[in-house]
Amino acid sequence: MSTPSSTPIPFSPEEIASEGLKPGEYDEIFQRLGRHPNRAELGMFGVMWSEHCCYKNSRPLLKQFPTEGPRILVGPGENAGVVDVGHGQRLVFKIESHNHPSAVEPFQGAATGVGGILRDIFTMGARPIAALNALRFGTLEDPNTRRIFTGVVSGISHYGNCFGVPTVGGEIYFDAAYAGNPLVNAMAIGLMETEDIVKSGASGIGNPVLYVGSTTGRDGMGGASFASAELTDESEADRPAVQVGDPFLEKSLVEACLEAFKTGAVVAAQDMGAAGITCSTSEMAVNGGVGIELDLDKVPVRETGMVPYEYLLSESQERMLFVGHKGREQELIDIFERWGLHAVVAGEVIQEPIVRILFQGDVAAEVPASALADNTPLYEREVLAEPPAYVQTAWAWSEGRLPNASAAGIDGKSWNQVLLALLSTPTIASKQWVYHQYDHQVQNNTVMLPGGADAAILRLRPLEGDDGTSSNSGVAATTDCNPRYVYLNPYGGGLAAVAEAARNLSCVGAEPIAVTDNLNFGSPEKPVGYWQLAEACRGLADGCRLFDTPVTGGNVSLYNETVDSEGKPQPIYPTPVVGMVGVIDDLDLICGQSWQNPGDRIYLLGTPLGDLADETVTLGASEYLKVIHGQVAGRPPKVNVDLELKVQAACRHGIRQGWITSAHDAAEGGVAIALAESAIGGELGATIHLPDTQQRQDTLLFGEGGARILVTVSPQYFSLWEEYLTQHLAAQWMTLGTVAQANDPLTIQTPSGNPLISVDLPTMVDSWRYAIERALDN
Structure with a gap:
């Protein structure tokens, strides 16, 4: 200076x-x-x-972010990124934040966030075809959070619906870390209409x-x-x-x-x-x-x-x-x-x-x-040489500190009660109260409705003069980030955000191709805040390289902090949201997350249940640990990139062969919650058989980790599918059970046949579908 x-x-x-x-x-x-x-x-x-x-x-x-690739036409530095999606089509997309305006004036803050990102798209010469959003709020027990939440959702729906763009996907987390400082990240996608960008x-x-x-x-x-x-x-x-x-x-x-x-x-x-x-x-x-x-x-x-x-x-x-x-x-x-x-x-x-x-x-x-x-100005700050004290304390936690998990349950709760409690947690519960306010079918290109799959799917209309080769192609899009993982391990959490976004796309049959990111963090002027930012960026950069999804642009939103009643600044959880797009060559070969047919066999791709040696599945940083035990602790699950790539490739292959009838990422809440969500969506029960293992029963049911996808396969393809899995995944898969009839419960039983969980569909639906409405009515 x-x-x-x-x-x-x-x-x-x-x-x-x-x-x-x-x-x-x-x-x-x-x-x-x-x-x-x-x-x-x-x-x-x-x-x-x-x-x-x-x-x-x-x-x-x-x-350090990778920004080049064979499909990248415009990278960072312009209003939005542009990628080649084949058949002469060019996709334009970007994500941006409107956090502080939404905290002060939720409706207009969110509405103008949508308007701003749409302008970024059509400034490039593209017509907006879809919008997504990634939202974070405090807990719904807080009246101020309820005011901000309802105002933000109203603002998003107002602008998108009036403009005429379908809001097709996104994600919402609720945590006290965001009280008073919500995150409102708006993503938009468009198709080039002009010859020149x-x-x-x-x-x-x-x-x-x-x-x-x-x-x-x-x-x-x-x-x-x-x-x-x-x-x-x-x-x-x-x-x-x-x-x-x-x-x-x-x-x-x-x-x-x-x-x-x-x-x-x-x-x-x-x-x-x-x-x-x-x-x-x-x-x-x-x-x-x-x-x-x-x-x-x-x-x-x-x-x-x-x-x-x-x-x-x-x-x-x-x-x-x-x-x-x-x-x-x-x-x-x-x-x-x-x-x-x-x-x-x-x-x-x-x-x-x-x-x-x-x-x-x-x-x-x-x-x-x-x-x-x-x-x-440019400030190159020193990064902490070792994780700060709060992380080291969290990593010292182990599952052994929890009460014993018996067949009857834990802490006075049965496993049925635990499952229903997690299903009714706003972060996991149905978001239909939100997306029913959005017009998600305007323009008539929405192939998969919100809530139906792990990623949104959009039809690509053929270009004028097209010979018809693109008439059945599409694109998929998703946003993802587990902020608790990033808080407890910024590098691993950043890497996990990329992995899960790619997994979401793979679950609908799409090939991941590119990323836009929104980095939401606290103050970089504080050593811990800058360490979180630096480590998360390193994780994102490695993830984007390993999954071959270059970054085309995005947004940085820092100083996301509020002041508590004692006047002390409280940063949000570090939240690097990943927006990812993928390509689909044939829209006849896609699938959603809901079970389709009684008699279909249920498979778990990735780390099998009961694997004691693999750190990719843990109760650390899990929704179960937070909701049931009130603890934010432990090491988040480790990302096994090699297994991720193999599992996602296997899922995409099975969908493209027409073998797989449903696919769903096992994320927050673990395998038990993923099973319940697929059962609810398909209105079909199932009987699940757990392996004989020394692993804790709560880890079996609710342990979280990447590289895990639940799929169902029709009977005529069992042998072809299992032969393929044996060849490409070796022992990293297992059969879980069979889809049952509509009036059957979801039953998860021990090797001896004793049910740990057995809940009928109407009970699960009531806990899951109306949780947010009930919280807003309190």
Whole structure:
């Protein structure tokens, strides 16, 4: 950092801090400009040097992610990633967070999160075809959590339903670690409609810069800085930092943009998301190696008396910035006006690599573009040499500390009661209360409805002039992360998130191809927080390399912390959400998680029940340990990558051969919960035979671990399937039992035939299907 100027600083330390800037960063701004910034320029640096925009704490860690592969057409650095899914089709996808806005104003925070990610997709020249979300909340016993939860779900459904994009999948966890600081991660998927992928780099000196879309107001002021600070009791006063969205206007915007892109008159396009005009002008300039001059007097506004600071930091929604070809301005303006939207020439591309902002005939701001969007602060912090004390304490826990698990149950609870208690836990229970509020069938491409499978499946419509070869192909998508695993072992938890996302896709028959990630963490300025971030990134990077799923982009959301009643900051669980997409060549060869036919045989692929030597299955970090025993402890299950790859390949092969009739990942709650979920979905019972083993019965039933998939196979394929398994998985599989009739219970019995669990379907359905509704009614 530079030596501070001897000239008096025109801003107080409090004013500098209010922009999210540190004293040393202000000194660096002075050095870059050769003078003190004015008020507008200070605000520009504040938002562009926020963690949300420049990733100053995470950028060194992100460099280890694999970003290239034969299917990758556009990787990190643009509005969204683009991959080749075959048959001439190009898929565009990305995930982003809107955590802090959703904590302060749940409905609009979540709604504008959806709107923002949809704009990232169609800015590339793609039509959005689906949305997913990854959500984390506190416990539903807390009235504030219930308010945030219902508001977020309403905001997501409002924007997606009104815009006309199906919300087809996602995941929800509930834990006190997220009380007051929910995680709202929105993912969107689109298909390219333009021949050329639209990128953000401005070019062509003298080309016009067009402002298109909605008007600019004071909503969303300083949203990027707000998203890069810890939440406090005073955060309610930051409601102006939460944007207000209009999904109907955005529906017109996508149509106008795609029509404009197809004319060839657009050189570059950039969404005005975080940091609004400041971000879009500086990033377009840097990405093109040019400068941009913009006149604020030409920007359409909806409020009077706005000053440059407000124009530049506003995050009003549904706005874009275009660079057009000179002489074709009116052609673009006419398109937007036909859709009822604003489109004005507000500036031009200039040779000098600066962002120059004009206002009322004067220069309101003039800053080197690279200082805002390229050569930004970077903090390479030291990573703890060994796990912090809380992790070492957790790892010292062992299953031997639990009461003895007898055939009758544990801790005064029968195994039937334990199963029902887990099924009614909101994290495991049915999410139908949520997804019934989403339109998941609009556009008529949703092949698998929410709740029906471990991943969403979408039909790919053939392109215009297509010979029909793509008419039966599809894509699958999922989001995944077990935050408790990451909390107790950030490296292993990051690796496990990639493994489970790939497993979810494999369970529907899809080949995993690429990842977008959303890194939700606490403060990186605290040694434990940075260790969690660094280790989780290392796990994600290794996972993406091992599963051959390069990262195409994503989002980093740090400073996710709240303040407890004693004024102490409490970080969330580290939560690196993985959004993954896969390809399906034939939609006739897919399957869901529900049992289909009485008489089908049930198999467990992966680590067999009763395997005492394998650390891939454990009660450590499990939902059972947390819910039944109130403990967050132990080592999370170890990821066996070689076994994962073999199990997932076997599952995909069985589905593509038409042998497998259902497939379901055994995740939270272990094999017993996976069996119950498949039984509930298929409305069929089963009799399961446990092996003769010395392993604890609760570990057999509820131990968690990767590389485990439950599948069912029709009788005519038993011999073919078992021959294949013997050849490719050796001893890493077993038969569990047979699917029974609709009026039969789910029975899990010992080798001697004594039932540990025997629960009828109506009882399981009641516990599982209505748990969230009951929690909200309390």
